[in-house]
Amino acid sequence: MSAIDPRDVVARKRDGERLTEEEIRSVVLAYARGEVADYLASAFLMAAFIRGLDPEETVALTRAMVESGITLPLEGISRPKVDKHSTGGVADGVTLVFAPLAASLGLAVAKLSGRGLGHTGGTLDKLESIPGFRTDLSAEEMERQVDEVGCAVAAQTDDLVPADGALYALRDATATVPSVPLIAASVMSKKLAVGTDLILLDVKAGSGAFMKTVEEAEALAAACAELAAGWGRRARVVVTDMSQPLGDAVGNALDIAEAVEVLRGDRRGRLAELAAEFASAAQVVLLDLSEDEARARVERAIASGEAVETFGRMVEAQGGDPAVVDDPAKVLPAAPVVVPIEASEDGWLAQVEAEEIGRAAVGLGAGRARKGDAIDPATGIVFGAKIGDRIRRGSSLGEVHARTEEEARIAADRVVAALSVSEEEVEAPPLVYGWRDAQP
Numbered sequence: 001m002s003a004i005d006p007r008d009v010v011a012r013k014r015d016g017e018r019l020t021e022e023e024i025r026s027v028v029l030a031y032a033r034g035e036v037a038d039y040l041a042s043a044f045l046m047a048a049f050i051r052g053l054d055p056e057e058t059v060a061l062t063r064a065m066v067e068s069g070i071t072l073p074l075e076g077i078s079r080p081k082v083d084k085h086s087t088g089g090v091a092d093g094v095t096l097v098f099a100p101l102a103a104s105l106g107l108a109v110a111k112l113s114g115r116g117l118g119h120t121g122g123t124l125d126k127l128e129s130i131p132g133f134r135t136d137l138s139a140e141e142m143e144r145q146v147d148e149v150g151c152a153v154a155a156q157t158d159d160l161v162p163a164d165g166a167l168y169a170l171r172d173a174t175a176t177v178p179s180v181p182l183i184a185a186s187v188m189s190k191k192l193a194v195g196t197d198l199i200l201l202d203v204k205a206g207s208g209a210f211m212k213t214v215e216e217a218e219a220l221a222a223a224c225a226e227l228a229a230g231w232g233r234r235a236r237v238v239v240t241d242m243s244q245p246l247g248d249a250v251g252n253a254l255d256i257a258e259a260v261e262v263l264r265g266d267r268r269g270r271l272a273e274l275a276a277e278f279a280s281a282a283q284v285v286l287l288d289l290s291e292d293e294a295r296a297r298v299e300r301a302i303a304s305g306e307a308v309e310t311f312g313r314m315v316e317a318q319g320g321d322p323a324v325v326d327d328p329a330k331v332l333p334a335a336p337v338v339v340p341i342e343a344s345e346d347g348w349l350a351q352v353e354a355e356e357i358g359r360a361a362v363g364l365g366a367g368r369a370r371k372g373d374a375i376d377p378a379t380g381i382v383f384g385a386k387i388g389d390r391i392r393r394g395s396s397l398g399e400v401h402a403r404t405e406e407e408a409r410i411a412a413d414r415v416v417a418a419l420s421v422s423e424e425e426v427e428a429p430p431l432v433y434g435w436r437d438a439q440p
Contacts, residue, residue: 006036006044013047021060028064032163038170045167045176053181058223059230061181065189068163072110072139073195077147079108080286081196084278085187087220090208090358091245091383095123095153096259097275100311102282103150104301110146110194112156115368124155125367129253129332129377133320149313161189178210184223192231198285199228199235200278205433206243208354214239214433221436228438235438236281240274241429244352244387247271251366251380253332254401260328263308270386270431277432333378335401339408341383341415343391350387351420357383360414364402379403383415388428391421 004026013019027044030036053061074081084098099109113135115122124135137145137154145152158165164186171177191199201224204210205217221237228235247269249258261267262275276298283294301307312325324331361367365376383398385391398415402408 006030006040010040010043010047013044013051016051018054019057019060021056021063024057024060025064025067028061028163028167029068032068032166041167042170042174045171045174045182048182049176049179052179055223055226055230058181058185059227062185062189062192062227062231065161065163065167065185066193069159069161069193070139070157071193071195072143072160074108074110074143074146075195076143077108077110079106079147079150080198081108081110082198082200082282082286083111083191083194083196084109084200084202084282085191086202087183087187087204087210089204089206089242089246090354091247091250091255091271092204092242093126093247093249093255093259093262093271094202094275094278096126096255096311097262097271098278099151099153100263100314101275101279101298101301101307103314104306104310105279105283105287105297107150107282107286108146109151109153110142110196111151111153112160112190112194113153114156123153125375125377126252126255127153127318127320128375129256130315130320130324131331133315134318137318145314145317149317150310151314152318153314154318156190161193164189180216180219180223183210183220184227188224188227188231192228192233197234198282199233200282201235201237202274202278203237203239204242205239206241206354206429207352208245208358209242218433225436225438229440232440233438234285234440236285237436237438238277238281239433241270241431241433242354243429244354245357245383246274248382248384248398249380250357250361250383251364251401252375252377253328253334254380254382256324256332257328260308260311260325263302263311263325264305265302273431281435335378335380335403337400337402337405337408339400339402339405339412340396341381341398341400341412343385343393343395343397343421344416345421346393347391347421347423348426349385349389349391349419350422350426352387353418356418357381357415360411360418363414364400364407364411376403381411381415385419386428388426
């Protein structure tokens, strides 16, 4: 047991006192080692939730979580290294596009991703819908692949920031998840444990995000930027719109097919635009290019086929079928039932409850209601309408991919019920609300 009594630490924070780095470190590391009971760690989290953590305390918490496990310095990679993370949403396939796109531009992307839970999709689940694709790469395998291909997307190992996983499970069980300092420490500890030259962080705001308002998202963005600066790492943090599904595909195999279309240059829209935004931002910082030069290189990488070819090489390197980039329909699993989603009235699409669309996809088997649930890679929803679009009663808004007609009908009804239609023209929301830079 640590020389510092964790009960004293909890009591000090309960009473609104500021904790020292050593006090926070002692509790976090002792809990990660199994020396502090769940009930005492829960009390620590609740005290931090109610009393708050200042920037120095949040940095100390983040440092302790990183110190609880191994780090990935990635010293053997000669390319400029960038990591990109999203706080999660619906139809957010940016990582699937960004990783190979950035690699085709001469950058290195070593991306540790997670699985879907609740209404948000998981990048690992999406990639595993490609037959044979492996996400359980060792640190050595990941570094070698990034050096050879330019990118790898794999699962976080249990020995990387283990304190975060343990504390997050408690936060979920004790209703202490919606705390900006605790969220920021959780997000950034995983980013700071990997030795990249630039961290790109996408904080989502809207009905499909955990942060429902732009103000909440901006508070989290500021906290994450402060953490990066306090750690001496360069980061760019952006708040983006999640008031509706970002792309069209809400599923797993469906997301892969959409990402391939974007990488080929066959699909435009908000997903393609945001992926290009991130690829350009990375080049501006790491390659010292102007925004115009960076965007022109993105467009050339897609038009030349280099971006989609890099995706194929990544897939092959991780055991998947690279033919997915040539004909996704022949490689990816497909649901036996496809039912159209039809508009119920005329007007302009004014509002979308994106979380409800995500939950409708979960109901089809495309996501998890609880950790450990099985995923059906073939099912999901394709929803092509966007806020501001003119729609007409009976017109197609998308389609449901399901195992049975009944499941498809239920999901289609849920999607239509999640929409609000206006008799007057509606302006589309902005995609990007604003960037925030963290300088070491």
